[in-house]
Amino acid sequence: MAAQETVDHKYVYDFSEGNKDLKELLGGKGANLAEMSNLGLPVPPGFTITTEACQAYLATGREPDGLAGQIESHLEALERAMGKRLGDPQDPLLVSVRSGAKFSMPGMMETVLNVGLNDQSVEGLARQAGGLAGQAASGGADRFAWDSYRRLIQMFGKTVCEVPGEEFEHALDEAKHAKGTHNDLDLDADDLRGLVDAYKKIFLEHTGREFPQQPREQLDLAIRAVFESWNAERAVLYRRQERIPADLGTAVNVVTMVFGNLGPDSGTGVAFTRDPGSGAQGIYGDYLANAQGEDVVAGIRNTVPLQELEQLDKSSYDELLGIMARLEEHYKDLCDIEFTIERGKLWMLQTRVGKRTAAAAFVIAGQLVDEGLIDLDEALHRVNGAQLAQLMFPRFQLDHEFQPVAKGIGASPGAASGTVVFTSARAVELAAEGKSVILVRRETNPDDLNGMIAAQGILTSRGGKTSHAAVVARGMGKTCVSGADEIEVNVPAKRFTVAGQTVNEGDVVSIDGTTGKVYLGEVPVMPSEVVQYFEGSLDPEHIDNALVRAVHRIMTHADGKRRLAVRTNADTGADAARARRFGAEGIGLCRTEHMFLGDRRELVERLILARAPGEREAALAALLPLQRADFEEIFREMDGLPVTVRLIDPPLHEFLPPLEQLAVNVAVAQERGEDVAKEEALLAAVRRMHEENPMLGLRGVRLGLVIPGLFAMQVRAIAEAAVSCARNGGVAKPEIMVPLVGAVQELETVRAEAEKIIAEVVGDSGVEVLIGTMIEVPRAALTAGQIAEAAEFFSFGTNDLTQMGWGFSRDDVEGAFFWRYLELGIFGISPFESIDRDGVGRLVRIAAEEGRAARPGLKLGICGEHGGDPDSVHFFHEVGLDYVSCSPFRVPVARLEAGRAVVESGGSDSR
């Protein structure tokens, strides 16, 4: 057996053997307890059972070979070090058994305190506590011991044996009631002894066995329960939502108990080294005297601000502050901690790099650079585009009386106020009157789509981050709070109730899609300071605003680092100007279809309906100067920067009135005996052009090849606008982009005609016009080597590439079934939101490689929604594209992430 033991896998690590980099193996809690212990901080001794042991247990349903023996020898070592034995009747060693995974999963898994207490050792604990100096009366020691015992039965019962927690809560309430008090501190030793009896009965009733008296059995069962808590339903759900892999497992920490419930000179608390809300420096925390750790979170008694500990116990307070400073310096980041004071002696029970708000992330990163703890590369690594995007939403101004009435899940960020409506139809009606509405539903379904589009915000009482409401709202960029379960929605009665109040259709509510909070009435909305900064109306050098200064500093660094250029998608001069202020370095996608709407519709109708010779040419000739003016405006705003103009893309019937409407009009007019020749012709055209699958029909380059003169008119307008800019002293850099190309022959045909026109228009003006193509049809990606022969640039249209790559009709699928796909984990995030690296991403990679092989120096960009998605930006950096292009509002996010991509790939290549 001895030989066997030497080859056993190591499953148990003493705190002295671990360190903070072993999170994967020891979990965050265990790794950091080891780290603190090795720093010489006062950590109660203990050991950690690895995540590998948990994985093995979960795979086989039993403890792996060797684990029991290793626990035994570590326990013996602990007992030797402490001079006590686990559960010894005279002087028991007690331990806590604590879960702790690689990623923090707050409140998801289990912890049991005071393991080792039983009917005998509770007496020994009381005697020892009473014998210790400083204890006022032995009555206090008895109280402490029985309080600890009842806590063990409660936690053990609930966590290890699945006894419903309310049963214990109920018995505790009864004991307090009998005593005529609301405060658990008023229960004396006898009351608690009685409570222990009551708890044991509850335990017996629910488990069919007595509460286990063997300390080692308690320990083993608690360890097993922590392993199993990894697969508890709520933990599984949480992981799916947070995209934490399901197979990591949790570590188990066995830690010597220290007691915050030993009297008024003891207590327990939590603290942050900086304000996790704003990032401000200072002391933030809560303290609770005469209590064990779980009381702080449970909120049984009111905590006091940590500052008050200075009066209660100056020396522990000073020591704590010293340790906090030390931890910050060591981790070089905001830390949060749990501590306990046992009769004036401070113990550290946990630390980790703390969670923080988006604003705090920027502010803290900036401060740490100032303090010389980290450099700017590291600061850039510590913030992200999702946080920056959050800071760009308007926020509620909550300084006054507003109190939330409910809290759900912040499913899609933003701040929205509006009139409550309960049906899609009503939402559409009121929105048409110019009202801002909040659509309130139990949960939404695809029938609510119109209402969701019309609403300012969406509030549901059910469903999580992947519910229909949440997914669709995020796709639309609409504010959404989902799963606010305090709200009772009654759709037929057109009202909901919350916190004893009734809200009727027509009342106003406000919802915060970032925090998930719901308010009654209209909360004033504040513009984002970060947007004001990007817009140029806040000067970071001259205002006292830590957030704006930090954002400025980090953005400047990101710009210096990034290799990817960032362009914008903009169709108007105004959008172009705004995007330029946000840092856009050109336009990656200027759509031209909106230029055919409004009062130009009539010309388009003439173009489509043209029958007589010369009619089409006349319509095109009338459109030409209008188009030229459109482009002149955009070139002017983007003076000196490249502008990619996409030739007209959508099916032409989109420019004609809808079939049903037209048919009704014609019928009515005929009835009245009016002359309907023109309408009839239109109707016939609409019928002729009707397509079952317009997204796969006559659009893009196909249209250009079928309607003579259409592309030629656009090319001429672009070239003439560029020449006119040059004549006025500007620099226009047009890039003509042909949409929906699938075969090089398509592009060659368009190119031949375009080149002729360009040569004729440009003459010796010095204007240079590039011709390239979108890569958005899978066949184009797979034949990129051929297509590159005829293209000076590629721009990946990842929306269509995703649509055609997956065979997903974008307008239909998100509302219809994506919520289900997300729930099932078929994908973790909509492939329209973040690029599907394995599939669609592979097409991009192939096209980039084969395109560049055929034409070195081929310019590569991307102009789908993905251009502003943080994770996708990293992918495009890796693939080696030259630029990403995104909506104006996303430009700062793309700049930041393009910088982060360089830092994270370990590169220092600046442009």
Ligand code: ADP
């Ligand atoms: P969670 O991960 O939910 O915070 P913990 O394992 O940290 O769970 O424990 C819950 C509470 O019990 C915390 O407040 C912690 O400080 C306290 N606690 C854990 N172990 C001990 C111990 N050995 N002595 C005293 N208190 C402890």
Ligand code: MG
């Ligand atoms: Mg904790």
Ligand code: MG
């Ligand atoms: Mg497209």
